[in-house]
Each structure stands twice: as structure tokens, then as C-alpha cells.
Amino acid sequence: MNRLRIGHLADIDEKGARTFTVLDTEIAVFKLSDGTLHAVENRCPHKGGRLSEGMVCGTAVHCPLHDWKIDLRSGKVHEPDDGCLNTYKTEVDDHSGEIYITIAG
Numbered sequence: 745m746n747r748l749r750i751g752h753l754a755d756i757d758e759k760g761a762r763t764f765t766v767l768d769t770e771i772a773v774f775k776l777s778d779g780t781l782h783a784v785e786n787r788c789p790h791k792g793g794r795l796s797e798g799m800v801c802g803t804a805v806h807c808p809l810h811d812w813k814i815d816l817r818s819g820k821v822h823e824p825d826d827g828c829l830n831t832y833k834t835e836v837d838d839h840s841g842e843i844y845i846t847i848a849g
């Protein structure tokens with residue numbers, strides 16, 4: 745397991761995302777309107793749309809290519825579509841505001 749510092753809470757706008765690449769995997773970290781952070785693979789399970797460019801609505805992101813809706817907490821695609829994304833544990837240091845994610849490998 746690798747715990748990586750990826751930036752500061754202030755770096756991500758509400759309902760926005762920040763991306764970074766670890767071991768050939770692009771990861772998007774989203775900040776929801778309740779302030780929670782969720783890190784997911786930045787690749788739609790349909791045809792690979794970049795989810796970081798999608799619109800966040802509640803706890804889901806709408807893929808910019810064909811509008812599949814994906815829950816950012818679980819990584820699951822909303823019905824009637826089907827699929828799942830890899831998700832990554834996200835932590836914020838209360839004092840510094842630094843963001844960490846945990847990645848296997």
C-alpha cells in the first residue's frame with residue numbers, strides 16, 4: 745500500500761476535481777458540496793471518458809461523453825447502465841489540510 749500526498753484541500757473547488765497519475769493510472773479526486781473527497785479511476789467503464797471533465801451532481805459524476813452516472817462513493821454505475829470503477833481511500837490532515845490517498849501496489 746502506498747499513501748501519497750496529492751495536494752491541499754484548497755486546491756480543489758467544490759464540485760470540482762483534480763487529477764494525477766500514479767503507476768500509469770490516472771486518478772481523479774472530487775470534492776462534493778458537503779466537503780468530502782472521493783478518489784476514483786479517471787476512466788469511465790463505458791468507453792473511457794475522462795470523469796474529471798464531467799459534471800458532479802449530488803454524490804454522482806455524469807460522464808462527459810454519454811452521460812452515464814457514477815456514484816463517487818462506491819464507484820458503481822447507476823442503473824440502467826452497469827459497471828464499476830476503482831475507488832481509493834482519501835484522508836485529509838485536519839491541521840495542515842493536506843490530502844492523502846492510499847493506493848495498492
Ligand code: FES
Pocket residue numbers: 788789790791792793807808809810811812
Ligand atoms: S464513455 Fe462514459 S458514458 Fe460513455
